[in-house]
Amino acid sequence: MAAKELKLMTFAYLGESWAPCGQLTMTEQGPELLASRFAYGLNYLNRPNALEVDPVSLAFHGQQSVKGKLLLPVNKLANFGGIRDAAPDAWGRRVIEAKLKVPANSLAESQYLLHAGCQRVGAMDIRATIHDEPKDAITSIHALAYLMEAAERIEAGENIPAHLDTIFNNGTALGGARPKATVRDESGALWLAKFQSKNDAFDIPAVECAALVLARETGLNVPPVETRSLGNRRIMMIQRFDRYWLAQGMLPNAATDLLRLPADGLTERRLGFVSGLTLVGCDETESRTKSYADLAMAIRRYCHPSTIRADNEELFKRMVFNIFVSNDDDHLRNHGFLWDPRLAGWRLSPLYDVLPRPSIATERYLHLGIGPQGRLATLDNALAGHAIFSLSLARACTLIGEVWRCVREWKVSFEHSGVLADDIAKIAPAFRHVDDISTAGTRKLLP
16 A cells, blocks of 8 residues: 555634644555654744644744744654644544444544544644634533433444434544543533443542542642533543633733633633643653653753743652552553643643552552652652652652542542442552551651
């Protein structure tokens, strides 16, 4: 099969409207992406609010530095990180394949990009030509029952009848392997709805929501989350933190509240988003070879100077939380970064995708490296690497203490979140006692 070259148009949502951003050229051979090239549009670069597609391969460093240049991905990657983040992940691909009635993983990357719709994460859109209109057909939260039924049919490999085909617009935009869809609530705010799967060993939507509530109680930055019930099925709802609302015609400033809810006179705006995978500059297959230290160094290199210290402290605390709750799904795509228009710079996004995993193993590991002992999930290992996060030993111990004081009461927190007793019992082996993951010497240092 001969390789083919396809040119696509990228768009960025700037202020209150879409703007042509640049031309993406993809060289593909069947479903395999061989290479990518990108050129920013000259008119786009003249915009005062132009947003870089990603801060690693497609950074501005002053708009003149990229004007008229053909750019390539860093580290000899086949794709740009910012483009990859705008593509659907495992679940979104299944939805697109069901829509087009094609086998799994049989489409070229360009086709997954084109069918993802304009409500994908962040502020980017990919279209076939500069003249194409955005595909925006997000339905209301009242369609959850239909979306859930359609998701179940896709999981089972069944055809989707016409009355359920809203899943093709609502279920393709965001990543992850679990069934999900984007909906608007009664006020107009966007939420990601995550459904139960028939293969779940426990009520994953309820447990994931409770885990994020527990993380918020430790002081971590967590977006609004809740659960809703449809019959005897639970749905986890997490508010889309890549959207915000501002008065029409206004520009964001230092006082802008990015969590403000929709209201009369306000228009929906978008925040640029990239994953930790993009910021570290590697392929997905390399994620397990990376560490929290790599993320900390990327924060120092690419995030706004005013947020670096706070972001690295937050990152350290998230790592410690993951150790306590055995969340080993902490891969680089489950760490995100937002373009903050108040700073005109990148910063760590709110926390998402945290799911405790029950285990009876004495030694446990996270996906990412923690400290000098690699991925070994202990507080000693975390504390030994405190300096890479620009933390003093005393401050690192204080942060560990803050996490432990909340996590040790996790059952009370989960009960308040509505997790049933049977599910609490099933998930209990995920939670670690401080004595099980630290030496006596380390415990003496904790406040």
